[in-house]
Amino acid sequence: MGKHNRLGVLQDRLPRITLAASGGPARDVLVFVMLRGGMDGLSLCVPYADPDYAWQRGNLALPGPGQVDGVTDLDGFFGLSQAASALLPAYLAGDLLFVQTAGSPDPTRSHFDAMKFIEGGVPNQAAPVITTGWLGRHLAGVPAVSPAAKLRGVAIDFTAPLTLAGAPATLSIPDPSDFAFNGYQSSRLARQEVLRDLYAFESQPIRGAAEATLDTIDLLAGLNFENYVPSGGAVYPDTEFGDRFKAAAALIKAGIGIEAIEIDRGGWDHHDNLGPVSGQMAEMLAELSQTLLAFRLDLGVLMNDVTVAAMSEFGRRVDANGSGGVDHGRGGCMLVMGGHVNGGQVLHDWVGLDPAVLDDKALPVRIDYRDVLIEILRDRMGNAAAGALFPNHVPTDWGIVS
Numbered sequence: 001m002g003k004h005n006r007l008g009v010l011q012d013r014l015p016r017i018t019l020a021a022s023g024g025p026a027r028d029v030l031v032f033v034m035l036r037g038g039m040d041g042l043s044l045c046v047p048y049a050d051p052d053y054a055w056q057r058g059n060l061a062l063p064g065p066g067q068v069d070g071v072t073d074l075d076g077f078f079g080l081s082q083a084a085s086a087l088l089p090a091y092l093a094g095d096l097l098f099v100q101t102a103g104s105p106d107p108t109r110s111h112f113d114a115m116k117f118i119e120g121g122v123p124n125q126a127a128p129v130i131t132t133g134w135l136g137r138h139l140a141g142v143p144a145v146s147p148a149a150k151l152r153g154v155a156i157d158f159t160a161p162l163t164l165a166g167a168p169a170t171l172s173i174p175d176p177s178d179f180a181f182n183g184y185q186s187s188r189l190a191r192q193e194v195l196r197d198l199y200a201f202e203s204q205p206i207r208g209a210a211e212a213t214l215d216t217i218d219l220l221a222g223l224n225f226e227n228y229v230p231s232g233g234a235v236y237p238d239t240e241f242g243d244r245f246k247a248a249a250a251l252i253k254a255g256i257g258i259e260a261i262e263i264d265r266g267g268w269d270h271h272d273n274l275g276p277v278s279g280q281m282a283e284m285l286a287e288l289s290q291t292l293l294a295f296r297l298d299l300g301v302l303m304n305d306v307t308v309a310a311m312s313e314f315g316r317r318v319d320a321n322g323s324g325g326v327d328h329g330r331g332g333c334m335l336v337m338g339g340h341v342n343g344g345q346v347l348h349d350w351v352g353l354d355p356a357v358l359d360d361k362a363l364p365v366r367i368d369y370r371d372v373l374i375e376i377l378r379d380r381m382g383n384a385a386a387g388a389l390f391p392n393h394v395p396t397d398w399g400i401v402s
Contacts, residue, residue: 026305027145028338028380029252031261031295032135032163033310035288036115037268040316040326041333042363043276044084044285045098045346049077052318052353060274060320069277074098078346083282086289090296090337094344095303097400099334101348101366103314109328111269114313118369119162121390132166134373134389135260139167142383149257150215156244156263163262169212170260176247177225179217192217223254232297237287241265245291249298252306259381268312272323292337304339307380307401311335311369317361318353329362334372340380340401347398367398375400 047053048064048071062081063070071079072088078100080088090096106123108114117123121134132140139153153170155161160172173179192214199210228250236242244263251258267284274281288310296303315332337343349366351357358364370390377386379401387395 027259027382028305028307028340028376029258029261030135030376030381031248031263031306031308033308033335034115034119034161034163034262034264035268035310035312036111036264036266037270037312038111038314038316038328039268039312039332040270040274040276040281041100041102041312041331042316042318042326043274043281044081045074045100045333046071046079046081047077047100047350047353048079050350050353052355056318056320056353056355058320060276060324060326062276075346077350078348081276081282081285083276083285084289086286086293087335089293091344095296095337095339095341097336097341097343098346099336099348099367099372099398099400100346101331101350101363102311102334102369102372103331103365103367104369105365107330109314109330111313111328116162118311118313121370122392123370125392130162133161133163134370135163135262136166136170137389138377138381138383138386139164139170139260141385141389142381144169144257145259146257149259150212150219152257153260154251154258154262156247156261161262161264164260167260168208171213171216173216173220175243176220176223176251179220219256223250223256225250230294230298232300234294234297235290236294236298237290239287239291241287242291242294245295246298249295252299252302270316271321271325271327274320274325292335296337303337307336307338307341307376309334309336309373309376315363318358318363319361330359331363331365334369336372336376336400338380338401342399342402347400368393368396371395371398372400 046062054061065071065073065079071081073079087096104118104123106117119133120130144152151169153164153167155164155172157172158174164170199207236246248261270281273279276282311334312332314330316326316329321327370393374386374395377383
């Protein structure tokens, strides 16, 4: 195969924290990032050397290295958008991997169906009802890293995503610093005990959810989020997305037994005015890359025990539309970051951008997202049966992590 046809210092801790004793095997914490809306991977990891890229993208094409607004070369074929330049240190250090031509094999271009199949882990399958997610099944199928952990998984959001459905000791918490039992403090403990007594007579899963919520309120009340100072000179963007990653770093540093965190970022559905240089796409890529940079700096050596995987439900079409945007596509670009990621490269199975090889004017999916996740779950999260989390799929190893 040709080059472009191949598979392609101690940390500060939060005040008032007692680290949980680990009673299980050492495993990475997985931070799963869902970039909802269909992120245009061709504006992030840019195939500037493909002969069909520039003419198909037209005014939305990013120039090659050395030109005004040009990309930063990654491997002689792909380049990194200047808007995402904050990702470059992790890439050069070998901690960041771009997985281009990645996605779900399900042909749908519906946001809702694509997200459902990805989060449930069942693309191309006629499942009557999807009630659990692949990450929820993982947590339910492996012992807790810390048997005493009150909180194993968390979605830093207002609602729990399907990805984590079915997971034990898992909650959705939009703002961990404000996850509290409201009302007069003088009666707080008494009211909590009343609720515990009431829910003690409920059946599962209601009783367990209530107990987990009350236990987590007590747990997070002991973590001083408001006075948290990031380490390593990290500066998170002053956005909801940046705040959520900062909270994730604080939770990981606290050593309370967290095993999985999901953080979503919507708004990637750019049918109009894509703006890859100075518009909305550039602004969102800057926020994404600056957030990941801050998270990596903040965790420092703890990144050796953390894997971040970011993906969208699908990519965008190769050709620009008449509104200065790009429409729903197929293959996209995943990002995988961590101390044991085989980074510093763009992994791909590139067939080119000639219209004759495209999937209805979109980049074809050549690397199944399930393959990427299975390797992470198996090799970094201690799940020897990770393949079974994705029914009717025979995985291919791509060397994502070591």
